[in-house]
Each structure stands twice: as structure tokens, then as C-alpha cells.
Amino acid sequence: MECQKWIAKGVNVKYENRKNRNGYKAGALKEGLQKQYVSDCEYVVIFDADFQPDEDFLWRTIPFFLKNPELGLVQARWKFVNADECIMTRIQEMSLDYHFAVEQEVGSSTCEFFGFNGTAGVWKIQAINDAGGWKDRTTVEDMDLAVRASLKGWKFLFVGDVGVKNELPSTYKAYRFQQHRWSCGPANLFRKMTREIMLCEKVSRWKKLYVIYDFFFVRKIVAHWLTFFFYCVVIPAHVMVPEVKLPKLMAIYFPATITILNAACTVRSLHLLVFWILFENVMSLHRSKATIIGLLEANRVNEWVVTEKLGNAMKQKSTSRPSKKPKSRIAERIHVWEIVVGMFLLHCAVYDMLYGKNHFYAYLVLQAGAFFVMGFGYVGTIVPS
DSSP states (O other): OHHHHHHHTTOOOOOOOOSSOTTHHHHHHHHHTTSGGGGGOSEEEEOOTTOBOOTTTGGGTHHHHHHOTTEEEEEEEEEETTTTSSHHHHHHHHHHHHIIIIIIHHHHHHTSOOOOOSSSEEEEHHHHHHTTOOOOSSSOHHHHHHHHHHHTTOEEEEEEEEEEEEOOOOBHHHHHHHHHHHHHHHHHHHHHHHHHHHHOSSSOHHHHHIIIIIIIIIIIIIHHHHHHHIIIIIHHHHHHOTTSOOOHIIIIIHHHHHHHHHHTTOGGGGGGHHHHHHHHHHHHHHHHHHHHHHHHTOGGGGOOOOOOOHHHHHHHHHHSOOOSSOOOHHHHHOOHHHHHHHHHHHHHHHHHHHHOSSOTHHHHHHHHHHHHHHHTTOSBOOOOO
16 A cells, blocks of 8 residues: 555655465565566665654665765664563663674675665665575574675675664564574684685685684684573573682673663663673574584574564454464473573572572572573563463
8 A cells, every 4th residue: 555655656666565475584585586677777675564754764874875885784883663662672672782783884894794684775786696595494584685795795784873663573483483493593604614615715814814703713612602691591500610710800890881882882781781681692592503503504593483573463353353262372382492501591590599609699690580580481572462
């Protein structure tokens, strides 16, 4: 209806959709660029369905291409319309603000490379074609294209002062599916592209090192493993083995400094820092598992579940007919892995209370509580049945 309104005003708008999900998002983008009218276009701008660009978006992004013929991608920042919906969306805002303010900004300014965020970006069509087009070999088609385009010599620019409104997933179930895809896909792409990156002759050794070591290995794999195994395995296990001494510099001060620096990108939520730490430690369990699945190409490596946003979920609930045998809401909300790890942490906390001397139980009790809260589904927005 919106497209028809603008078409009636004489604006050149075309509305296209598909009758299948072949290739998922990569398949849709690839098919879209095969339309006849695309041959008259030089750029393509991509938005997910919940994104709301300002009317001057193209005026603030296209000029960068005109000044730099080697530029293949201009990425805008995300702004969130529902960050205040619940504590889970506030925590997501903190993590994503750090991603854009630090990771994307640093990649853009130092190596002119970063991972395309899949939306709120403008691509030069020639860069897409030079890179071989969209591929559905992983669930991170955006990152896949960005790496391949970079290896062809195209440069990227992140424009942090151009923001596009969008919606964060506010249900825990939707967020878990999203994080599985965002963690499994990069690990699988790392497995597929490491050799190709190393053999590429068009980019410098410094850029190869940055992409392989910093972009993929440290940020997409080691960061998840280190978070989970250190906070949820090493520290609790250390409590059970008092002969092993864990220096406070390593256990408390150094991680706390890094955490505060990460959270400083969202000043308004600094008072939620403890909740952010506990929540991210729980999610590191799933991210670590997802990276292992991606590296080994196990069963769920190509699982693609569209991230459900609350507006769409509520609409579906209001229009769907009630089923004859409704599923148990309790069974849907229970997550076994979180509960098992929570029991392990609680056991270590009780042991430290009785026999320990370093008071690690203060952290372990809180972390166990976070695992139980999320394990029983009491986090995020609950969509009514």
C-alpha cells in the first residue's frame, strides 16, 4: 500500500517479493539484483524490514562514493526505537553501541575494512559483482560479501553520524536464535575463507593479519570462548581446588577494566553494568557452542531463523487462530543448558561460602542466579498467548 501511494505520485518505485526462501536473505538479494531495471543503477541500499531510514539518508551517504572511486560500501549506524522496552533491550543497546563506536569505527579508520552489518548500508553494485555476488554458503552472507569485496581491493567507510532507527529483539527466544546465527556464521566463514585470505595478493600483509587474527579469530571465536570458560568454568573450578591460586589482577581488576571501557559507549546505562556482565556471561555459553558448530560444520551450521521482533510477534498473535491443543508455555520457556550451568555455579558458591577465603561466592551466587533466571525464561518481553 505504501509503494502504491508513491507510485501514484509518479515516483519510480517497484515492489518485488519471492514465492520461496531459497538461499534465505542471500538468495533474495541475489535475485533482486538480477532484475532488468538494476542494469541502470549504480548503487543498492539495503534495509531490513524493521529499519526506518530518514528521508536524507541517500544525501548523507552517496556523496562519499563520488569522492572516492575505490569505495565499495558505506555503512550507517543503528539507532534503537525500543531500547527502553526491557532490561534485555537495554543490555543489547550497550553491546551494539560498543560494536559500532569501537569495532566498526576502528576497522573503517585503520584498514578501511569491517563486516557489513547486513542492513543500513549502501553498496556499489560493481563491488558486489567483482566479489562474485551474494552467496548462501553461510548464514552471514553480509560478512561473506564484505570479506570477498575487500580481497578485491574495495574500501569500506563507516559513517557513525548517520543513524537508522530499528527494533531490537525483545524476547529471549528470538535473541538466542539471532546470536546463534551471528556466532555460528562467522566461525564457519573463517573455516571456509582462511586459505583464500592468506593467498590473496591484492591486499597487504597487515590487512590479512587484521582480518584473520583480529576480525575473525579474536573477536568472533576466542572472545566467546574466553568469556565463557574463564567466568563460568575457570573461576568456579578454582574455588573447588584451593591449591590453585588465581591472582586478583587476572580474576577481577583486568576484566573489570575492560568491561567498564566497553560499557562506556552507553553512558546512560552504566548503572546496569552488573546486569550486563551477568547477561553476557550467560550468552557466552550459546555463542561458544555456536562457534564450535560453525568450525565443525555440525548439524545447525546453516540454521536460519528470522529474528522475530515484538511488533511482528504481537501482530501474528492477534491474527492467528487459537490452536486446538495449545503447547505448554512452561516447556517453551525452560532452557536446560542454562539451568545445568546455574546448578554448577551455585554448588561452587556454596562450597566457597563454607570453605573458601577469597569471597568469590559473591560473584558466583549472582552469576548462578542469572543462569537460573534465563534458564526459566524470566528475561525479556513475554508475548501473551
